Amino acid sequence: MTTWESVQEFLSEPTTWSGPDSIWARLGEHIWVSVAAVIIAGVLVMPLAVWLGHIRRGSGIATAVVNIGRAVPSFGILAIAFLVFVQMGAGVGEPWAVLVALIALAAPPMFTNTVAGIQAVEATTVESARGMGLTEREVLTDVELPLSTPLMVEGLRIAFVQVIATATLGALVAWGGLGRFIVDGFARQDMGMLIVGAVLVGLLAIAAELGLSALQRATTPSGTRPAR
Amino acid sequence: MRKPFRASAVGAILGLAVVATACGSGDGATEGDPIRIASFNFNESVIVAEIYAQGLEANGYTVERQLNLGAREVVKPALESGEIDLIPEYTGTVAGFLGVEASADSEATWEAASAAWEEMGITLLAYSPAQDKNAYVVTGETAEEFSLTTVSDLQPVASDMVFGGPPECPERPLCLQGLQDVYGLEFSEFVPLDVGGPITVAALEGGEIDVGLLFTTSGVIADNDWVSLEDDMGLNPAENIVPAIRTEVVDAYGDELVTLLDSYSEALTTEDLTAMNARADLDQEDPALVAEEWLTENGFLEA
Numbered sequence: 253m254t255t256w257e258s259v260q261e262f263l264s265e266p267t268t269w270s271g272p273d274s275i276w277a278r279l280g281e282h283i284w285v286s287v288a289a290v291i292i293a294g295v296l297v298m299p300l301a302v303w304l305g306h307i308r309r310g311s312g313i314a315t316a317v318v319n320i321g322r323a324v325p326s327f328g329i330l331a332i333a334f335l336v337f338v339q340m341g342a343g344v345g346e347p348w349a350v351l352v353a354l355i356a357l358a359a360p361p362m363f364t365n366t367v368a369g370i371q372a373v374e375a376t377t378v379e380s381a382r383g384m385g386l387t388e389r390e391v392l393t394d395v396e397l398p399l400s401t402p403l404m405v406e407g408l409r410i411a412f413v414q415v416i417a418t419a420t421l422g423a424l425v426a427w428g429g430l431g432r433f434i435v436d437g438f439a440r441q442d443m444g445m446l447i448v449g450a451v452l453v454g455l456l457a458i459a460a461e462l463g464l465s466a467l468q469r470a471t472t473p474s475g476t477r478p479a480r
Numbered sequence: 481m482r483k484p485f486r487a488s489a490v491g492a493i494l495g496l497a498v499v500a501t502a503c504g505s506g507d508g509a510t511e512g513d514p515i516r517i518a519s520f521n522f523n524e525s526v527i528v529a530e531i532y533a534q535g536l537e538a539n540g541y542t543v544e545r546q547l548n549l550g551a552r553e554v555v556k557p558a559l560e561s562g563e564i565d566l567i568p569e570y571t572g573t574v575a576g577f578l579g580v581e582a583s584a585d586s587e588a589t590w591e592a593a594s595a596a597w598e599e600m601g602i603t604l605l606a607y608s609p610a611q612d613k614n615a616y617v618v619t620g621e622t623a624e625e626f627s628l629t630t631v632s633d634l635q636p637v638a639s640d641m642v643f644g645g646p647p648e649c650p651e652r653p654l655c656l657q658g659l660q661d662v663y664g665l666e667f668s669e670f671v672p673l674d675v676g677g678p679i680t681v682a683a684l685e686g687g688e689i690d691v692g693l694l695f696t697t698s699g700v701i702a703d704n705d706w707v708s709l710e711d712d713m714g715l716n717p718a719e720n721i722v723p724a725i726r727t728e729v730v731d732a733y734g735d736e737l738v739t740l741l742d743s744y745s746e747a748l749t750t751e752d753l754t755a756m757n758a759r760a761d762l763d764q765e766d767p768a769l770v771a772e773e774w775l776t777e778n779g780f781l782e783a
Contacts, residue, residue, distance in 0.1 A: 334679075344681075436648075
């Protein structure tokens with residue numbers, strides 16, 4: 253049987269399209285955990301990042317955070333979190349360990365891009381705003397945040413794409429998501445299942461990339477948009 | 481039926497990723513080349529591989545360890561293509577993988593398996609009396625509630641139960657396939673976990689699964705007062721531990737190597753395996769150390 257035939261065969265099975273192991277169920281699990289991880293990471297790091305950006309400090313911290321973030325192995329966090337949650341009585345197959353690992357992955361780029369984005373707003377622009385009598389709060393909400401939104405969205409985009417790709421690891425600790433097709437397809441030598449899983453993860457990451465790139469363009473204030 | 485994708489593909493991927501030092505196939509082993517010893521991805525296999533490795537090292541052989549390599553789907557192509565030389569195997573499962581008849585008779589199963597693998601350049605040396613079969617395990621409470629002692633007892637209740645095991649289980653004749661074909665068991669759900677490891681144990685402990693696939697030599701079964709259901713219809717064949725080695729390596733090193741490996745197989749018992757697994761799985765002892773002590777106790781290493 254050729255690879256293409258095994259893909260066709262996997263796609264023609266009814267369990268591929270309905271039930272708890274279907275593409276839809278796995279896609280749903282994958283998306284909700286990825287979205288939840290990015291939202292939680294944002295809630296955790298954005299306030300500090302916005303404040304650091306506003307007072308124009310912590311660019312050193314921002315760089316350090318992203319470097320540490322790059323060095324931390326997601327699978328290591330996942331394995332440790334899995335064991336800790338199981339000891340705490342969480343059930344096998346629950347998403348908590350995966351969430352923790354993905355939050356740790358999503359936080360650094362969001363943090364760094366927010367700090368850097370706000371600091372990248374021209375100091376003269378901020379001073380002009382102050383000179384016009386804007387309060388510190390207004391300087392932040394009306395000048396700094398709108399001007400730094402594109403960079404913040406870029407942080408979100410980087411985080412989200414990484415999270416989608418990495419959520420596949422969850423299948424190694426008995427969670428679901430699209431990684432299930434890759435792990436199970438490999439274990440069963442089911443090339444069709446394996447390929448479909450890998451392609452779906454790729455497509456989902458590309459969709460997130462394109463969607464957030466569009467958002468990034470849309471949030472760029474017209475005056476700062478580079479000429480096309 | 482879905483067919484396995486080409487073994488060489490797996491071999492190639494794993495070859496690059498894991499066995500980066502191995503130098504391809506059929507390069508004609510000569511005496512003096514290191515013997516590349518592999519194991520499957522569970523402690524028992526690592527322990528037995530360590531017994532081979534340390535025993536051979538003590539006798540002046542150079543060995544290279546490729547332990548925890550993966551499941552048989554990965555290891556078998558690596559062995560056949562010459563990326564590894566030696567691995568502790570299980571006679572019944574080998575027979576099943578090669579498509580020859582396996583039975584409860586150790587001798588017949590070994591003969592069938594070794595005859596079939598010989599053509600592919602793999603020699604099965606003499607088998608050990610030590611056996612490790614797939615165990616279908618329930619908790620003490622589950623066993624009591626549904627009065628389960630044998631696998632057949634699951635028939636009236638299986639449709640409401642969740643079965644957990646390694647991801648390859650649904651395609652394996654000694655796992656879900658066999659439970660369905662031989663016992664007529666249709667579980668309500670299958671949950672892919674790991675190979676009789678911590679995830680399966682945690683799932684059974686936590687009640688996410690009702691029946692779990694472990695091994696008969698798993699230390700956790702007795703430790704938790706779990707019940708290994710008796711295989712009353714004989715689904716599982718004999719599963720004696722046996723060194724599977726590339727014939728080229730046997731030819732290069734000759735009788736002395738075979739005699740050494742035979743002596744370890746002869747001394748190893750099922751009780752030894754169960755005790756050593758418990759130390760590695762439950763007490764988190766280093767498999768290499770557990771193997772070393774076994775070799776010492778059995779007089780293969782100087783104390």
